[in-house]
Amino acid sequence: GAGVSQTPSNKVTEKGKYVELRCDPISGHTALYWYRQSLGQGPEFLIYFQGTGAADDSGLPNDRFFAVRPEGSVSTLKIQRTERGDSAVYLCASSLTGGAYYNEQFFGPGTRLTVL
Amino acid sequence: DQQVKQNSPSLSVQEGRISILNCDYTNSMFDYFLWYKKYPAEGPTFLISISSIKDKNEDGRFTVFLNKSAKHLSLHIVPSQPGDSAVYFCAASEGNNNDMRFGAGTRLTVKP
Numbered sequence: 132g133a134g135v136s137q138t139p140s141n142k143v144t145e146k147g148k149y150v151e152l153r154c155d156p157i158s159g160h161t162a163l164y165w166y167r168q169s170l171g172q173g174p175e176f177l178i179y180f181q182g183t184g185a186a187d188d189s190g191l192p193n194d195r196f197f198a199v200r201p202e203g204s205v206s207t208l209k210i211q212r213t214e215r216g217d218s219a220v221y222l223c224a225s226s227l228t229g230g231a232y233y234n235e236q237f238f239g240p241g242t243r244l245t246v247l
Numbered sequence: 248d249q250q251v252k253q254n255s256p257s258l259s260v261q262e263g264r265i266s267i268l269n270c271d272y273t274n275s276m277f278d279y280f281l282w283y284k285k286y287p288a289e290g291p292t293f294l295i296s297i298s299s300i301k302d303k304n305e306d307g308r309f310t311v312f313l314n315k316s317a318k319h320l321s322l323h324i325v326p327s328q329p330g331d332s333a334v335y336f337c338a339a340s341e342g343n344n345n346d347m348r349f350g351a352g353t354r355l356t357v358k359p
Binding site for chain 1 (some may be wrong): 251256279281289290291292296340343344345347348350351
């Protein structure tokens with residue numbers, strides 16, 4: 132059984148460029164989450180999808196960040212005009228349903244983004 | 248603002264002894280707490296959780312204790328094994344929401 136997969140595993144880009152990070156959740160999981168983990172910190176919530184819609188995007192730091200999940204499965208996190216401060220590991224997680232109570236989130240291995 | 252704090256960045260224990268990892272929180276509205284374990288180059292994996300209506304939850308070698316008045320929880324691992332060496336994250340949720348708040352993590356090393 133496949134877990135959550137994320138591609139690429141590493142991405143190096145230059146300041147000002149556009150990047151896309153992909154997440155393939157576990158089949159059948161309706162909920163999908165994106166987190167950002169900076170060096171020495173824990174994961175920081177960015178956005179939550181229930182099905183195709185972004186049910187909670189309160190964690191997105193600014194309008195350079197955007198995420199989609201058009202068919203309710205694969206999701207793409209898009210970052211425009213990247214800045215050095217965007218360098219972090221971007222983690223994706225999925226769960227059967229939404230909500231924190233007794234609802235295990237399964238995390239992917241992350242994409243390490245480095246902005247030079 | 249750091250609503251979930253893990254003040255010990257690292258902990259080293261001998262195999263077979265108890266490991267105690269601590270976590271403090273500031274938001275009194277948090278009512279569900281989780282511990283995740285993370286190995287290098289992997290995503291975090293769920294370990295154990297506790298609801299605020301309980302003060303203890305046990306699963307095999309892992310026990311989580313919650314002290315609501317002190318806004319403090321701890322994870323006990325007994326007996327510790329070398330395979331437990333990992334980074335442990337404490338997380339908290341306010342209601343059945345989806346924006347979990349994580350601590351910065353504690354790196355546990357269990358020495359053979």
